[in-house]
């Protein structure tokens with residue numbers, strides 16, 4: 279019998295490349311403080327439906343890479359192709375889940391979730407029902423008319439994820455979305471991400487500085503190192519889906535943790 | 550607003566629970582604002598009365614409370630359009646203050662958002678505005694009376710000039726205070742600049758705008774009164790000057806009481822509006838404290 283993971287890999291092999299970087303680099307020009315090389319020589323192909331995580335120490339350019347992918351900033355060198363076209367700015371194909379939930383306190387959860395629809399001037403009526411559905415899938419149906427402060431940190435971040443999903447993007451970018459949450463909430467959120475990915479088969483790029491999270495939430499880990507920020511190695515994670523938290527305690531998972539850690543240590547970032 | 554409006558819960562929730570079952574003294578202390586606060590004016594009133602009746606302060610310096618009450622009652626008993634009554638002049642002063650406040654606040658807010666949005670404009674115009682800000686603006690009143698005559702307009706413009714700055718400054722501070730995350734979020738959804746202004750910047754700056762409006766609402770009455778001092782045919786400021794020159798001190802006190810009430814009313818209106826439009830700002834402070 280064919281295992282699920284091999285199926286996934288086979289599906290990947292035929293999936294088209296959605297995001298491709300070639301010699302991608304980013305230098306921040308900060309005027310009198312000189313230039314900061316945040317990212318250099320980045321090459322990768324991300325295929326449709328892949329679950330990729332970026333892991334690395336703080337300051338290694340993870341957020342920079344994500345912001346480049348989202349079009350919020352433009353690269354200073356190299357190329358970044360989204361569906362074969364150079365990324366020139368934000369667009370409807372990509373949605374971002376930020377580190378903080380960034381819910382507007384004067385809007386209810388439903389109104390917050392519909393904010394991108396308002397910005398893009400899509401018909402609100404058509405999206406209201408979809409918003410309820412999505413809120414329901416993350417257990418927030420009863421909170422649609424609550425204000426953000428009435429929700430816990432985890433629930434706020436779920437609302438942030440729904441706000442990204444309502445745009446039905448091809449690619450979902452998540453920048454350390456659970457960094458501020460407690461360990462237990464974080465594990466539950468990880469399972470939510472896997473569930474969303476398995477259901478929607480969207481391409482997800484997940485940024486984290488937790489090695490465990492990076493392996494659990496991906497079929498490929500981009501290991502990044504700093505000074506200057508670059509991708510040190512790309513590790514294929516051949517673990518079957520659906521995954522449960524028990525997977526983390528298995529020896530094979532431990533092997534992956536060892537490999538990622540070794541990769542970070544070689545570069546002197548985790549001494 | 551629904552019945553479960555967050556405003557209703559907001560202030561109540563923050564108050565510490567009080568033990569009302571103890572001694573009467575503790576009860577008084579727990580409800581300070583209902584027991585001791587009203588006592589304060591009563592004590593002052595008694596001292597005032599004592600000064601007049603026992604120590605014989607002359608009426609042109611300190612009229613007795615009864616005389617002031619009589620003057621107040623007499624002034625308020627007149628018909629609204631009677632130029633000898635308080636209603637007529639109060640109406641004029643309120644009209645001038647409100648028009649000036651609206652004009653100054655709107656122009657100040659718009660210019661504040663413009664300056665904060667276009668750094669180049671900020672660099673060019675801000676130094677000029679700061680220099681103008683340093684000028685005591687009531688000093689412009691005589692000039693404005695020459696330009697616009699004894700009618701309402703001069704007073705409206707003085708009030709506008711005085712109330713303009715608090716709103717200008719708060720609109721700028723409010724815009725600069727917007728978290729860059731919120732702008733990133735909007736940009737990632739392809740929001741146009743006007744959408745960002747309407748849906749992110751203006752609401753985010755609302756608490757700042759209300760802080761400015763609170764200051765401006767007090768200054769508005771001041772502006773109108775000063776204008777009327779310099780030269781006017783009507784208004785409470787003009788009335789004050791007239792009574793003052795006639796040494797009729799009791800009606801002067803009556804006018805001051807009316808002015809106090811108007812100021813209170815303005816402030817109260819701003820507070821009510823703030824609770825409606827910024828209900829989330831008060832609560833955010835609570836959650837921040839509870840959350841971190």
Ligand SMILES: Nc1ncnc2c1ncn2[C@@H]1O[C@H](COP(=O)(O)OP(=O)(O)O)[C@@H](O)[C@H]1O
Nearest residue numbers: 306308314316335336337338339340341342343
């Ligand atoms: N807007 C900016 N201007 C200048 N330097 C920046 C800016 N944003 C990030 N950097 C620098 O770029 C490097 C990478 O930052 P970042 O991408 O945020 O790293 P990470 O998300 O991995 O912690 C850091 O050294 C940081 O100081």
Ligand SMILES: [Mg+2]
Nearest residue numbers: 340341342454
């Ligand atoms: Mg980061």
